[in-house]
Amino acid sequence: MSSFTYQKLTCGLFLSCALVGAPLAQAEDKVYRLKLAETWGANTPILGDTTKRMASLAESMSNGRLQITIDSSNKHKAPFGVFDMVRAGQYDIGHSASYYWKGKVPNTLYFTTMPFGMTTAEQYGWFYHGEGQTLMNEVYGKFGMYSFPGGNTGVQMGGWFQKEINSLDDVKGLKIRIPGFAGELWSKIGAKPVNIAPGDLFTALERRTVDAVEWVGPSLDIRMGFHKIAPFYYTGWHEPASELQFMVNRRKFDRLPEDLQQILKTAMRTSAYDMYIQTHHESGESWHKMKTEFPNIQVKTFPADVITAMRQANEKLLAEYAEKDPQAKRIQDSQAEYMRKARAWTDISDKAYLNSLDK
Ligand code: CA
Helix, strand or coil: CCHHHHHHHHHHHCCCHHHHHHHHHHHHHCCEEEEEEECCCCCCCCHHHHHHHHHHHHHHHCCCCEEEEEECHHHHCCHHHHHHHHHHCCCCEEEECHHHHCCCCHHHHHHCCCCCCCCHHHHHHHHHCCCHHHHHHHHHHCCCEEEEEEEECCCCCCEEECCCCCCHHHHCCCEEECCHHHHHHHHHCCCEEECCCHHHHHHHHHCCCCCEECCCCHHHHHHHCHHHCCCEEECCCCCCCCEEEEEEEHHHHHHCCHHHHHHHHHHHHHHHHHHHHHHHHHHHHHHHHHHHHCCCCEEECCCHHHHHHHHHHHHHHHHHHHHHCHHHHHHHHHHHHHHHHHHHHHHHHHHHHHHHHHC
């Protein structure tokens, strides 16, 4: 809505047109500039497209009143300092992933994705229509921030393996690059998880410093070239719906006029959904290309004993977290309860539909 239309509308609603119109014109002219720091390097595909899309939507919807500049990690030099920079107000917005802050604030873990947890549609339901957003703001509120969903990768693949995994015995001593909570689970069942910087991953796999590498899925894996050196591509279990985040400094957000707050929220929500759609699209394209160019790639699913061991390790670790911290328990219970109902529906809708095609 242009300022002209809005003022006319205001005149129609209130008789004191001149009084209402004048300060409104001033308020509408004011430009609010926000600075965003992203964890990713400059022009990172999909992730970087999401921040650019968000900033561009916010600017166009606000008629230029909300301007967001983006600094990538090569500029701010602190990919894993985004939480602290937004908290301190050095940046107003951060684009990152909540589970990166688990070492600092354990309960941030739950707002990205959980092993054996919700699918993307189920998790968006929990965030926007269940308790997800409220619980996330409760966790981030202590640090003077809001956190909003920031784009989803969908189901992540289990990783690229040099050798086939036929049983739990093949996991013993296996060196796999996989960070975070999923890495802890691999370690519980006998593997040796390591974290390696993205730029060194290909070389590590090629030189057999690691036996396997977990990254994302075809949309982003194709650029890394893992399919050229590790033929077994395993399906996922550990990140069924990885959601990125927009962290926003509370003071900065609360000071924005209400319409710009709504515009910012709408731009974040739209660009988050869009990232999921873009990832799905690019994964289809990339998977087709990988299969065509490298017909030797073999898609595998982890054997039942590995999955069972992972499930048990997951339940044990979550129970330990819940026991130590009532807030962790509340978040886990909320997710479990939401998933129970949402999954029953997924099973008789999407799952039943896809299964019926195989018959
Ligand atoms: Ca991953």
